[in-house]
Amino acid sequence: xxxxxxxxxxxxxxxxxxxxxxxxxxxxxxxxxxxxxxxxxxxxxxxxxxxxxxxxxxxxxxxxxxxxxxxxxxxxxxxxxxxxxxxxxxxxxxxxxxxxxxxxxxxxxxxxxxxxxxxxxxxxxxxxxxxxxxxxxxxxxxxxxxxxxxxxxxxxxxxxxxxxxxxxxxxxxxxxxxxxxxxxxxxxxxxxxxxxxxxxxxxxxxxxxxxxxxxxxxxxxxxxxxxxxxxxxxxxxxxxxxxxxxxxxxxxxxx
Amino acid sequence: xxxxxxxxxxxxxxxxxxxxxxxxxxxxxxxxxxxxxxxxxxxxxxxxxxxxxxxxxxxxxxxxxxxxxxxxxxxxxxxxxxxxxxxxxxxxxxxxxxxxxxxxxxxxxxxxxxxxxxxxxxxxxxxxxxxxxxxxxxxxxxxxxxxxxxxxxxxxxxxxxxxxxxxxxxxxxxxxxxxxxxxxxxxxxxxxxxxxxxxxxxxxxxxxxxxxxxxxxxxxxxxxxxxxxxxxxxxxxxxxxx
Numbered sequence: 001x002x003x004x005x006x007x008x009x010x011x012x013x014x015x016x017x018x019x020x021x022x023x024x025x026x027x028x029x030x031x032x033x034x035x036x037x038x039x040x041x042x043x044x045x046x047x048x049x050x051x052x053x054x055x056x057x058x059x060x061x062x063x064x065x066x067x068x069x070x071x072x073x074x075x076x077x078x079x080x081x082x083x084x085x086x087x088x089x090x091x092x093x094x095x096x097x098x099x100x101x102x103x104x105x106x107x108x109x110x111x112x113x114x115x116x117x118x119x120x121x122x123x124x125x126x127x128x129x130x131x132x133x134x135x136x137x138x139x140x141x142x143x144x145x146x147x148x149x150x151x152x153x154x155x156x157x158x159x160x161x162x163x164x165x166x167x168x169x170x171x172x173x174x175x176x177x178x179x180x181x182x183x184x185x186x187x188x189x190x191x192x193x194x195x196x197x198x199x200x201x202x203x204x205x206x207x208x209x210x211x212x213x214x215x216x217x218x219x220x221x222x223x224x225x226x227x228x229x230x231x232x233x234x235x236x237x238x239x240x241x242x243x244x245x246x247x248x249x250x251x252x253x254x255x
Numbered sequence: 256x257x258x259x260x261x262x263x264x265x266x267x268x269x270x271x272x273x274x275x276x277x278x279x280x281x282x283x284x285x286x287x288x289x290x291x292x293x294x295x296x297x298x299x300x301x302x303x304x305x306x307x308x309x310x311x312x313x314x315x316x317x318x319x320x321x322x323x324x325x326x327x328x329x330x331x332x333x334x335x336x337x338x339x340x341x342x343x344x345x346x347x348x349x350x351x352x353x354x355x356x357x358x359x360x361x362x363x364x365x366x367x368x369x370x371x372x373x374x375x376x377x378x379x380x381x382x383x384x385x386x387x388x389x390x391x392x393x394x395x396x397x398x399x400x401x402x403x404x405x406x407x408x409x410x411x412x413x414x415x416x417x418x419x420x421x422x423x424x425x426x427x428x429x430x431x432x433x434x435x436x437x438x439x440x441x442x443x444x445x446x447x448x449x450x451x452x453x454x455x456x457x458x459x460x461x462x463x464x465x466x467x468x469x470x471x472x473x474x475x476x477x478x479x480x481x482x483x484x485x486x487x488x489x490x491x492x493x494x495x496x497x
Contacts, residue, residue, distance in 0.1 A: 081477020082405035106479050118472040118480070207405060208471075254468035
């Protein structure tokens with residue numbers, strides 16, 4: 001390797017790197033240094049749980065460690081990108097215009113010759129059971145609440161290093177200049193749940209009942225029934241990360 | 256002295272031309288205002304116009320054409336056939352009564368509906384009849400983007416017309432013939448109404464066309480879809496300007 005040639009190269013930076021790449025890099029680093037709790041210490045092999053090894057499958061072992069185990073089901077095919085959920089979130093949680101706590105992604109899919117359909121995918125913090133953001137936070141500013149499992153922020157402890165933003169598989173974090181800390185969806189814990197309300201602002205605002213919020217440890221709840229409905233394909237986003245998310249996706253009928 | 260006279264002459268000429276120009280502009284403006292949909296035809300037009308070609312006789316509630324000549328010259332109707340029993344001899348009188356519409360009056364045999372009932376003359380509603388009165392001034396949109404009650408729903412008006420559908424298939428019964436009419440009642444213009452066979456649901460019921468409780472994103476292009484469309488339109492305008 002010729003150093004004088006290398007020195008002429010322009011630094012590519014990390015701005016253009018997709019989150020998954022950044023995450024993979026981080027994970028490799030942590031796996032090697034043994035910091036990655038899901039893997040074996042000093043393991044040089046890639047770290048994967050068995051659940052994550054099956055592409056597209058959702059974590060539905062039937063055991064939910066939290067009480068209440070907050071969760072959301074997206075009846076994805078009914079989403080029409082009206083963005084009323086996003087508006088409600090912004091209003092309820094005072095989200096600045098440069099950030100978001102929830103977003104709607106869009107995908108084009110061919111349904112035959114010269115015919116396309118659009119799929120809208122609502123995304124928010126997946127409140128993972130194995131949250132990569134929590135693993136990487138150097139100051140424990142972000143942690144998983146022991147009671148309800150919501151991944152929350154302790155603004156005072158956040159030093160703004162943004163490592164959690166890079167680690168999140170769902171791009172669900174942004175740095176809030178107002179809070180002087182990273183901000184994220186907390187299932188409306190601060191703005192609503194802690195005040196006795198039982199639904200998130202986004203789920204309440206959805207006119208098509210795409211977002212169903214509830215307690216997955218309660219067999220009587222709607223989320224439980226949807227997640228455990230027989231003969232239903234249920235999936236999560238980016239299962240390969242092994243984060244074991246608590247936001248599930250399915251297609252459903254209108255009624 | 257002679258030079259001065261020439262200057263004076265030139266000056267007065269300029270003034271005269273200037274005045275003429277101003278009058279012309281004013282006249283043009285009034286004409287434009289008459290043409291604008293929001294402005295009702297206020298002033299009484301020249302009497303001769305009544306016997307002229309097809310004229311716009313109303314802009315409210317919708318623009319409508321009426322050929323006085325075809326009624327008086329071709330069909331030899333007497334003045335008293337219509338005036339003043341059916342229509343007052345006053346410009347805008349029918350409009351001012353507030354019931355000069357298909358639903359309130361024509362269908363009940365008032366105003367035009369006295370004769371235009373399908374027997375004495377062609378009916379006011381019917382497969383091919385709409386354009387006979389609402390012709391060149393009815394601008395059929397290519398695509399409609401509904402923004403209420405949710406953003407954004409696309410309707411390909413042109414594609415439906417090209418399919419061979421007639422105006423009356425949708426208009427009058429399912430949709431008013433006026434841009435934005437359905438959106439004025441967003442609490443009614445909802446999916447449940449479609450499932451009940453109203454609005455688009457009259458055909459989109461799973462039999463005549465795909466059911467309205469399926470394939471959501473065929474019509475719902477969403478906020479992103481709308482923003483992309485607006486950006487595209489802005490780009491086009493920019494290119495046109497250059």
